[in-house]
Amino acid sequence: MEWSFLEGMLGALGLDQEWVDLLMSCVSSVSYSIQVNWEVVGTVDPTRGIRQGDPLSPYLFIICAEALSLLLQKAEASGAIHGVRVARGAPTVSHLFFANDSLLFFRANHQEAMTIKEYLDLYNAVSGQLINYDKSSAVFSLNTTPDQRTVVSACIGVCEASDLGKYLGLPSVLGRNKTATFRYVEEKVQERIDSWQHRFLSKAGKGVLLKSIAQALPIFTMSTFLLSVRVCATIEKLFNRYWWGGGGVGTRGIHWLSWNRLCNPKSKGGLGFRKLHEFNVALLAKQGWRLMIHPESLVSRMLKAKYFPKCDFMEASAGNNPSYIWRSILARQEVLKLGVARRLGDGRNTRIWGWGWLADTSNPNLITPYTEHLKDAMVVVFASTSESQELHVAVRSRGLWREEDVLQGQSLQQFMEAQMSSANGEQAVMMAVIFWTFWMARNHSVWRQITPAVESMRVQLDRLMALWKESYVKGDRPRRESNDPDLWEPPPHNTLKCNVDAAMFSSSAGFGAIVCDHEGHFVAALVANSCAPRARLWLRF
Numbered sequence: 001m002e003w004s005f006l007e008g009m010l011g012a013l014g015l016d017q018e019w020v021d022l023l024m025s026c027v028s029s030v031s032y033s034i035q036v037n038w039e040v041v042g043t044v045d046p047t048r049g050i051r052q053g054d055p056l057s058p059y060l061f062i063i064c065a066e067a068l069s070l071l072l073q074k075a076e077a078s079g080a081i082h083g084v085r086v087a088r089g090a091p092t093v094s095h096l097f098f099a100n101d102s103l104l105f106f107r108a109n110h111q112e113a114m115t116i117k118e119y120l121d122l123y124n125a126v127s128g129q130l131i132n133y134d135k136s137s138a139v140f141s142l143n144t145t146p147d148q149r150t151v152v153s154a155c156i157g158v159c160e161a162s163d164l165g166k167y168l169g170l171p172s173v174l175g176r177n178k179t180a181t182f183r184y185v186e187e188k189v190q191e192r193i194d195s196w197q198h199r200f201l202s203k204a205g206k207g208v209l210l211k212s213i214a215q216a217l218p219i220f221t222m223s224t225f226l227l228s229v230r231v232c233a234t235i236e237k238l239f240n241r242y243w244w245g246g247g248g249v250g251t252r253g254i255h256w257l258s259w260n261r262l263c264n265p266k267s268k269g270g271l272g273f274r275k276l277h278e279f280n281v282a283l284l285a286k287q288g289w290r291l292m293i294h295p296e297s298l299v300s301r302m303l304k305a306k307y308f309p310k311c312d313f314m315e316a317s318a319g320n321n322p323s324y325i326w327r328s329i330l331a332r333q334e335v336l337k338l339g340v341a342r343r344l345g346d347g348r349n350t351r352i353w354g355w356g357w358l359a360d361t362s363n364p365n366l367i368t369p370y371t372e373h374l375k376d377a378m379v380v381v382f383a384s385t386s387e388s389q390e391l392h393v394a395v396r397s398r399g400l401w402r403e404e405d406v407l408q409g410q411s412l413q414q415f416m417e418a419q420m421s422s423a424n425g426e427q428a429v430m431m432a433v434i435f436w437t438f439w440m441a442r443n444h445s446v447w448r449q450i451t452p453a454v455e456s457m458r459v460q461l462d463r464l465m466a467l468w469k470e471s472y473v474k475g476d477r478p479r480r481e482s483n484d485p486d487l488w489e490p491p492p493h494n495t496l497k498c499n500v501d502a503a504m505f506s507s508s509a510g511f512g513a514i515v516c517d518h519e520g521h522f523v524a525a526l527v528a529n530s531c532a533p534r535a536r537l538w539l540r541f
Helices: 003-012 017-028 057-077 110-127 146-156 183-194 203-212 229-244 276-293 298-307 324-330 333-339 385-395 412-422 425-447 454-472
Strands: 032-036 039-044 095-098 101-104 497-504 509-516 522-529 532-540
Touching (some): 003 017, 057 095, 057 110, 203 229, 229 276, 276 324, 276 333, 298 324, 412 425
Antiparallel strands (some): 032 039, 095 101, 497 509, 509 522
């Protein structure tokens, strides 16, 4: 990597010159010493390149690779090359970079192959990096003719391959036999355990090796693919054999406890080992979670365009001819449905039915039945824009207020909070009655297309206030004596008391119950009718 190219890229990305100088001083101040028989015989001061193993080097390498990415994007924008598109509406992909492993996508013809070769040579010249064409290969689609394959391979100078083998440690092509496909995971774990055979370790030492190393080896594969139960069981047998014996041939040992019991938490008598299948499920569910919270990412946009273009991930299905990665992620969709809840926000992008948005952690979905025309209705906060304007108009109506403009520049919410915070008991009830009247008028306007007059709203307001005073304001009613047997008595300290009552009617019967604590505070209530067993309400506060 040429240092001048690195410095130019840092400046092109808009970094301040002082920051660029600081980074370049970290790169250019490197020196290497040569030792012969433990004695320093000379030093080497490099003039190009970045050190391997330096924590800063991967980031600098990515910054330099951004130049090649920009060249390919420019070529794609001009129509010189064409990337691949997995489905209609999906973004085109012309390249994928990860460290020194790169994938380039283009049409298999002479023109685009020469364009790719030209940009690669240009990047080599300005950056100082060289492409190892001996380790590179070209993979073609099935509809590419042999002549086209030969021309493209010859233009770029790479050999043809049937598949990519493993990319980033994962198989690029999966066969029907998934057990054979993922056998490399078993072999990797077995190889690592075999290297521990001659170590004399205690149970605690073995536990540390299993948890920190052996069980971490298949994580990358399990976060992408769903391993079969058989593969997980085979790997767990390797763990179990090493724990009780040594892991080698003839060192099985006596298994005093099953592996399932060893996987229990320490608080429940286990040792806290992971169950691979359940851990695999959790990792794939996390991938589904990322698709929901990062819809702008490349993989989210590609999967959405191919498998669920018209719905959310929680409503997606397998579709036609799904890939094994998509089936693996989708298989854990039910796990997310058990605990995921939608953040409501303003409610304009959240469906009322079918999406979990309630505060109840045990059941966040709304179970109230709905009519067919409200199936896809969205949640809104208090009212939509037009409905909010209607409420503002109602608030400003002269017939309900003594003043002409009671809002005085405030929003409706600010006005309600200011009034309720400074009101006494009767004034608070008056405000509640007023806004209840507004809300009922809004419902009549939205659902019945009936716009009530201000006079009728005022009559309704007066009627409700009179009803409240008649029912709740203290009058000259005789007070109960302290020795009245019907007087409620509080339960003992830190206990609850449940009072019940029932009534018989001509065609039905009903009952009610109320629960209060030792201070008389309300806890819960229940009402039910024998003729409508489903019409019951359980309130919790």
